Amino acid sequence: MGNLVKAIPLAYDAWQEEVLSTKGNIVLCSGRQVGKSTVIAKDAGEYAVNNPNTQILVIAAVERQAYELFHKAFRYLQDNYKSYIKKGKDRPTMSRVKLNNGSIIRCLPTGLDGHGIRGYTIDRLYADEAAFIPEAVWEAITPMLLTTGGDIILLSTP
DSSP, rough: OOOOOOOOOOOHHHHHHHHHHHOOEEEEEOOOSHHHHHHHHHHHHHHHHHHHTTTEEESSSSSSHHHHHHHHHHHHOOOOOGGGBOOGGOOOOSEEEBTTTTEEEEEEOOOEEEEEEETTTOSSSETTTTGGHHHHHHHHHHHGGGTTTTTTEEEEOO
C-alpha cells in the first residue's frame, strides 16, 4: 500500500491574508523564506480558477526561479482544484497548465531583454525576484497587459 500524502491546510500570517485580499497591482519586498511564494502560489491558483479564460504569466530572470514559483502554483491547484486541470493532449507541461475553465498559467524565464517572451496577451503577471529582472525586460512585458488592463504582482528580496 503506497503512502498517501495529504496537503496540510496552511494558516496564513496577517500580511499574507492582506496579500490574498488585495486587488490590483502588488509589490512584495521581504526577506528570504518568509512565505512570499507560498502565498503568491495560492493567489495565482485562485485567480486562475475564479477568473475563467484568463492568461497568467509567471516570470523570473532565471529559469529555475520562474519554474519554482510556477510549480508551487501548480501544486496548489493539484491539492485544491484537481478536477480543473486539463488532461490528455492539454495536460500540464513543465511550463504550462491549462484549466477546464479556459484559464492558462504559463511560466518563462525573461533572459536579459525579454525578447523570447514577447507575443502573449496576459491578464496577470507574476514576477519573482523582480529586483533582479533587467530593465529592458519591462519594455517587452508591459505591453502584454495593455489591452487587458491586467495586474502586475512583483515579489522580491531586497
